[in-house]
Each structure stands twice: as C-alpha cells, then as structure tokens.
Amino acid sequence: MSNTQTPWYQSYPEDVQPLVDVAPFRSINHLFVSVCKSHRRRTAFISFEHKLTYQQLSFEVGNLAAFLQQRCKLKRGDKLAIILPNILQYPVAVFAALKIGLIVVNINPLYTACEMQSVLKDCGAKAVIAFEMCARNLQEILSDTEVDHLIVTGLGDMLGLLKGSFINFFMRSIKRMVGAYDHSRVIPFKQALREGRELPCDTPVMHSDDVAFLQYTGGTTGKPKGAMLTHGNIIANVAQLTHMYGMVLQNGREVILTPLPIYHVFSMTVNLMLAFSLAVTNILVLDPRRMKMLAKIIRRHPDITLMTGVNTLYNTMLNHGLLTPKSLPQLKLAIGGGAAIQSGVAERFYQATGKHILEGYGLTECSPVTCVNPHTSHVYNGSIGIPLPNTLARIVDNQGQEIWDLNTPGELEFQGPQVMLGYFNKDQESSQVMDGKWLRTGDVAVWCEGGYLKIIDRIKDMIIVSGFNVYPSEIEDVVSQNNKILECACIGVSSEQTGEAIKLFIVKKDPQLTEQDVLDFCKQYLTGYKRPKIIEFVPRLPKSPVGKVMRRYLKQHRLTD
Secondary structure (H helix, E strand, C coil): CCCCCCHHHHHCCCCCCCCCCCCCCCCHHHHHHHHHHHCCCCEEEEECCEEEEHHHHHHHHHHHHHHHHHCCCCCCCCEEEEECCCCCHHHHHHHHHHHCCCEEEECCCCCCHHHHHHHHHHHCCCEEEEEHHHHHHHHHHHHHCCCCEEEEECCCCCCCHHHHHHHHHHHHHHCCCCCCCCHHHCEEHHHHHHHHCCCCCCCCCCCCCCEEEEEEECCCCCCCEEEEEEHHHHHHHHHHHHHHHHHHCCCCCCEEEECCCCCCHHHHHHHHHHHHHCCCEEEECCCCCCHHHHHHHHHHCCCCCEEEECHHHHHHHHHCCCCCCCCCCCCCEEEECCCCCCHHHHHHHHHHHCCCEEEEEECHHHCCEEEECCCCCCCCCCCCEEECCCCEEEEECCCCCEECCECCCEEEEEECCCCCCCECCCHHHHHHHEECCEEEEEEEEEECHHHCEEEEEEHHHCEEECCEEECHHHHHHHHCCCCCEEEEEEEEEEECCCEEEEEEEEEECCCCCCHHHHHHHHHHHCCHHHCCCEEEECCCCCECCCCCECHHHHHHCCCCC
16 A cells, blocks of 8 residues: 555544644744734743743743853854753743754753763753752763853742742752752853843744754664754644644633643643643643642642643542542643553543543654544544644554554554654664654554554563563553552563563552452453563552653562662
C-alpha cells in the first residue's frame, strides 16, 4: 500500500479538515507579539495567586531580552539554558530568548550537577537562567563549560514585593532549601529586569526553519540528545492542535491548570505555546506532588476549563478526591500524554468528573504531538487517537513493509511539519531515527477501526516469553483495574525455562493485599504466558519529572524502603 493511505480521515470531527494552515505565524515571537497586543488586560499567568497580565508579561519579556542582548552580548543563534520549575520567570525567560533569536535549552532543575554539565557542554550554552536552588551545583561545574553568564532567580522574585520577599525568606532561612553559593559570581534575575528597562532591544526577523529549542531526550536510542525543534515545528504543532480542539475552546476565555513541568516538551507545547496562542489564563503549579497545595489551587479556581496530566498524576488526584464535578464544574477538556492512560484510571476519572481523558501521543522529535483523541470521543477506547491534520502515519514490519491490516503489530512512524530537523551535532543518530522521510518512533502499534492507533509498547520494553511477544503496558493495564492496587509496573527478567519471565512491581492501596491475591486476579484476565511469575511489593515506583514510570530503573535497581 502507498503512504497516502489515510484511514483516520473518516474519524475527524466535522469541524476538522485533514489539511490546514500550519504556518499562521512566521515565528514564535510573531505569535507572542500578536497575542499580547490583542489581549493586553487579560491575565496570562497565575503563580501563588499572583497574576501577570499579557501586557505585563510583554513588558518584562522586553526588559529581559534587552539585558541578554546588550549586557550579556548574546546574539542570534546563541544558546540560553533555562533551569526553572513552573514559576512566572519561566515564560518570561523563554519568550525573551526567542524574541532576540536565541535557542532555548530546557534543563530539568532536579538534575544533578553532572547531568547539568553534560547538557551544557553538549549544547555550548553561553548563558544560564537558573532557579537559585541549582546555583550551588552550577557553580561547581560551569568552569568546564562555555557559559559566561549565570542569572539566578528566587521563587518569590516575580510575586510582588511583600509576598515575594516573604516567600524568598521562607525558602532561604526557614526551609533552608537554598544551598550557599557565591553571590558575587551571579546576576540576580530582578537586577536583569531592572537594568533591561533602560536598554534598547533589536528584534531580528526569525524564520520558520530557525531553531527555537534544543530539547534533550533519550529518543529511541537511550543517551540524551538535543532534538532541534524549529519555530516552524512549534507553530505547526500549535496550529494542528488548535484545529483539533479549537472549536470547543474560546479564544481569550479559557483557564488551564498546568501541573506538569513546562520544561518537558509535552507541557511546553500544550500548556505554554498552545494555551498562549488561545490567550488562556495559565495557572502554574510548582510541585504537583503536593496534593494539599494542588487541592487548594483547584478550590480557588472553579473556572478551570482545561487541564493536562499523565496517568500517575490523574491517578493520584483521584485517590486524594481532587477530581469531582463540583471541584471542576466548568471543565471542558482533560488531555493525557507522556505515558499510556490506564483503563482503570480513565474509568474512575469519567465517574468522578463526567469527562473523558482525551489521550494523545507524541515524542520530543515531533514537537511533540502527532495523535490525539478528538473532542467528539465519548468512550475510552485505549487508543492514542488519530493523527493530527497534515500528519501521515504508518506501521511497518521488520522488513520495512507497510501494515494496514487491523490489530497487526509493527513499528509506528510519522511524517509531518512538526518533525524535528535532527539531533544537534549528531548526524549518525539523526540518520538512524529516520526511515527515509519517516520518523521512527521505536513504539509498537496497531491499527484499530476508523484509523485509530493503539500503542502496544516500546520495542525495547517488549518481553519474549517462550517465543511469545508480551507487552508490559497490556499487563499493567489489566492489573491496574484491581482496586486494591495503587500503581504497578512490569518488566522482563531472565529465565532459564522461558527465556524471559514477567516481573510485576506493585504499590499497594490495600495493605492486606497478598501475592496470591494478585496471581488469582491475573489468572482471571491473562492467558498463561502473560501472567507474572515474580511479584515484588514496593513503596513507590521510579518516575520521570513528568510522572512517567521509568522501567529502566526497575531493571537496574531493586527498590527498598
């Protein structure tokens, strides 16, 4: 069959066209200026109940951009590393960098000094804007990088004089969460904003093929690499998502809850860029693991209409009673990504809120979204939905032959305007992830009715038991439906009898749960070779910052209390 097969077109809502304009803006700054001009007085971001309007945001972005350009002497194409959690300084830093043509390098604030150094050396960043809790670690390693300027910010720096001063004092002196560092070797963020007010700023004209982000990822081959995402990639993905969901979202009227870290590509595109394009009021959550704080935010904002999350976050919120029709009376869309939404969590979410989690799929190399369940979906189907407009999908077998039969597994591949330029300074790895014009995902998928796609599992996570392919996500989905189990994860371990055996890690919800209970449950729903042979109860599962369970750590380490 030819790659022009598009069985998903039949499942598009009536208001969605297969081909749309994916270049409504020439650059992200062009988008930024347009939205800020049209919605000056609307609240853009809320953090710790402090509000920043689009006009105020534009003002501070201009100040920081001028400082970076004039004082730090950063020029178009230089890399700026941003090491910040979900605070107001993050969108200011990102849009300031893009305003003057810098390339943003997002780095996880929870990284160790060694991990930060690895990314900084690889990308060649000239400057860093960092959370002050990272300053000590950074000062230990910056001498071995190309970084010339370190700008440091405290949690309260943009929260107003009284509230901001109190929060900074609390974090530094009461909680003692800020390690000692040499203040003489850093530039305070507030000083940068202050000095920038008096400086000119030259805004270069950026084009769609200019790189906007180096987004580091393990990709499909393990070692972190910087995916080069252009202004055109991000603008295209925003336009594609807008056409899929725009008819149920009113420009300048929506409120989004942002619990996932924006430095992660899923949240960066959906919660920052897409939300910004629609002039959404964005409620930033510093740490979604703190359920009491998250519950307080939800109580204070019954006007939330849109939220995103991963399976583990939705599960935890449900377990703490945060999701009800009364707590979210105006909720329109709940979007799931980052990892598969388990059927048990999906059903409980629907029972609690009356809304379905609309699961999507993407990867860093695709900016990241390639598939979503449309807003017309009224049942949980376990799929990742259908490809976005202007996106082609196919499944291929081991010989590269296309598969169009239903329920026949193969590797999922994509083409589209959101696909990256390649990996930064890694031509060989870039060529390995491409299959001609197609991007290889490394995920095993099948076609379902109506052109829907269902992910079976990662190719590298597949378990082979006595010659049979077993996909961990299938086992996890079944086991998660047991109401005595809080969370679970599955891996393959060596077995003399079967080649590999299935090991299941479980976090108990009911302390009385036994290994035999789990085995009996699995016997009801899983055929023999799919049943776990080893069960280990653990206090927690290792997760990435976005909440995805990291199976590789389960394989490497035994979890203990």
